[in-house]
Amino acid sequence: MTSPDPRRDESDFLAGYDPRDYDPVSVTVDVVALTIRDGDLHVLLVRRGSAPYAGMWALPGGFVRGVRDAEDLPDAAVRELAEETGLSAKDGVLGRVHLEQLGTYGAPGRDPRMRVISVAYLAFAPELPDPEAGGDAADAAWVPLAALGLTEAAEQRPGTTRRLAFDHARILADGLERARAKLEYSPLATAFCGGEFTIPELRTVYEAVWGEELHAGNFHRKVLSVPGFVESTGTTSDKGGRRGGPRPRLYRAGDARLLHPALLRPSREEEIR
Amino acid sequence: MTSPDPRRDESDFLAGYDPRDYDPVSVTVDVVALTIRDGDLHVLLVRRGSAPYAGMWALPGGFVRGVRDAEDLPDAAVRELAEETGLSAKDGVLGRVHLEQLGTYGAPGRDPRMRVISVAYLAFAPELPDPEAGGDAADAAWVPLAALGLTEAAEQRPGTTRRLAFDHARILADGLERARAKLEYSPLATAFCGGEFTIPELRTVYEAVWGEELHAGNFHRKVLSVPGFVESTGTTSDKGGRRGGPRPRLYRAGDARLLHPALLRPSREEEIR
DNA sequence: CCAATAGTGTCTATTAGACATTATAAA
DNA sequence: TTTATAATGTCTAATAGACACTATTGG
Structure with a gap:
């Protein structure tokens, strides 16, 4: 196998390597943004406008700018969060948002069309305004977690909770568990x-x-x-x-x-x- | 911007999208494999055979198979670990190794040649045989952490520890801290x-x-x-x-x-x- | 007034950690 | 025999959690 991995350039194939020639993998960031509204935990969701999963809620996220305007992963997460909420990172509103990496999800088939590896981020936000439905999403809103049917039992069985697109129910459940644990220490x-x-x-x-x-x-x-x-x-x-x-x-x-x-x-x- | 992000297919550009047309991003897995030998903590390292960072130690890792023979990220980590150590996952030797995702590292410029996003895994292993130097590495060995100069102070200042290739010193430090915390609970x-x-x-x-x-x-x-x-x-x-x-x-x-x-x-x- | 809430006091069971003690095996 | 170690015991300070109590506010 002609491996173009930078960690394997002991091989003879390195000169002139172009990643485009190789297995194409797309990288996105998805953000689990949590806030408290009226005493209840809410998550920021966007509604998908077209297939697949058209009409379903999904985590805000998007493509990482790889080479042109290359950005670091946390920057991509902040940018996507800002775009979806309509808030600017320079308002100081997003400046006080805590952001940390949650995990990376890359199972083959998690996107039915192509191989996508998603780096998920977890955000803790003070009460923010309602997001603007513009941007790429058909809709965007703070959704109370209680309305998502993410019961304890549903969290244990990935795939049974079908209300979120892709594997976003699992990502959300992982983010929730991380948040619960983080509050402890x-x-x-x-x-x-x-x-x-x-x-x-x-x-x-x-x-x-x-x-x-x-x-x-x-x-x-x-x-x-x-x-x-x-x-x-x-x-x-x-x-x-x-x-x-x-x-x-x-x-x-x-x-x-x-x-x-x-x-x-x-x-x-x-x-x- | 013609966004091919699957989360944004509300846009008009989706039909006929080919990831190869877009910003190329390469995805690798790197493994921080820890074990105890003679009462001291060791990490599995490979020595690079060619530029960049030729002759330096690095974490074992490699390219994720994206579309052809598409594999999940943990599978890629196990495969790389098995290849570098010369041990088969079917021996039962690697079967008892604990593996968990550590984090994803994607700062632009972390690989001097191209945009590489690396998903790091953390492995806890019982005492295993010495790795076989074959495979892609010029050398492979269990290295005592004390020999790496990864002192407490050096961990605090990323970039000052220059003994590992790429940002692997930071990844190793993060893995070490994760391991220390995990033993607690x-x-x-x-x-x-x-x-x-x-x-x-x-x-x-x-x-x-x-x-x-x-x-x-x-x-x-x-x-x-x-x-x-x-x-x-x-x-x-x-x-x-x-x-x-x-x-x-x-x-x-x-x-x-x-x-x-x-x-x-x-x-x-x-x-x- | 009444009910709910902020903040403090008290008591008990659990736990962390320092230190001591006893029995056992290597050198 | 000497010394290090495994395993257990004892004591004290810190902590978690149940419960009670008061003072103060909104309705």
Whole structure:
């Protein structure tokens, strides 16, 4: 086999190699962008306008610019996210979005037309405006995860959840699990909040992502006990709780990169074995 | 821009699209294969035979078969690993190797000749034979990580460690950090051991990967206290410790997928902020 | 007033980690 | 015999989590 791999240029075939002559593989980025709206976890989706999977929801994404205007993978993810949401990365709105690589999906046949390898990114965003339906998508919206039928059981069985195009249900499920795990040992829950937030607000983030209610009192004391998680602004919110209660204090994100001790999810006996 | 992205076939350009017409991007897999030899952590490396980076060590890897004999990414990783080590995946030797995706590296310019996006995999292997230098590599060997100058400081500054080709020093550093973190909450340390192992043997795995000595007594009790981490074979090793001591009992891997409670690394104050 | 909420206090079971102890095997 | 090691025991500080309590707000 005439391998043009750069790691194999011990072979005799290297001179004049042109990747176009070889197996064509396309590379895309897809973004799992999560946010909290009205206490519920939402994901940014676009609706496909044509076949395959016409009319179905899909993760925003697109082709990586390979040689002309070559871009790094995170740049491609930010660009696609900005294009689909209609927000500019220079607004400072997207500037506060946390972005990290989730994984790469390259099973043959995941795109029915050709070989596509997709690098998926995970984004944590504070509450953003509704996306503009323009761009390449027939529609674009923040969709509550509860509306996607991505139940625990469906996540276990890839392929049974047929509401998203391609293998995007699996990518979304992986992103969700990553987000759940990250909240345990990293301060990234603050990436879902604005610049200033209250402890109860932070708790709704944990509850929305983990999908379970937390004990308000223990959560409060726990957050304050982790060094560098949050720092006080000295100010107080101008409103009490939705149905009453004292005005909560305001905090901003601290300088910790890891939470120690971690905030562990309650009782996941099922996942252990 | 005529976007051939399958996620954008709302555009008018789709009919008759051929990826060869577009920006050529090559996709490779690289493998960070780790094992323990004589109590020290080793990585599988190959020595490059020609430019660029001729004579330098690099991670084993190669081109993903895209369309002809299309293969999934993990299959490509196993194939490359098998080719470089001279071991067959059907030996059962590679069958017990743990393999997981590490991340994808696609910065423009990471390969001086063309745009290459590399999907990196991380492998945990029990002690394997020396690789056969044949195949595509000028040389192949298990290299102790201590010999690579990958000190803590060097890991922090990508680019300063110049002993590995391309960005492989960064990939290796990321793989090392992933391995260190995984030992905390997953039972994957057992993947470095044979089918039966002793608790002190398991402790040397943790010590080699984490790079610090652990308290033997506390480690012993801790491992046994985690449900499903190890299960007793009822038998005892036929030899005592290297310099004396009673014969340790033998265990095999249990059925736990997560360690609870986790085995946390001692004192990483530096990493927290 | 009433109900919900923010924030704090208290108690108990679990855990981490330092240190000690005993038995066993290699040199 | 000496020394290192396996395995267990003991003690203390830190932590998780259940529960109670108060003060304060919205309705």
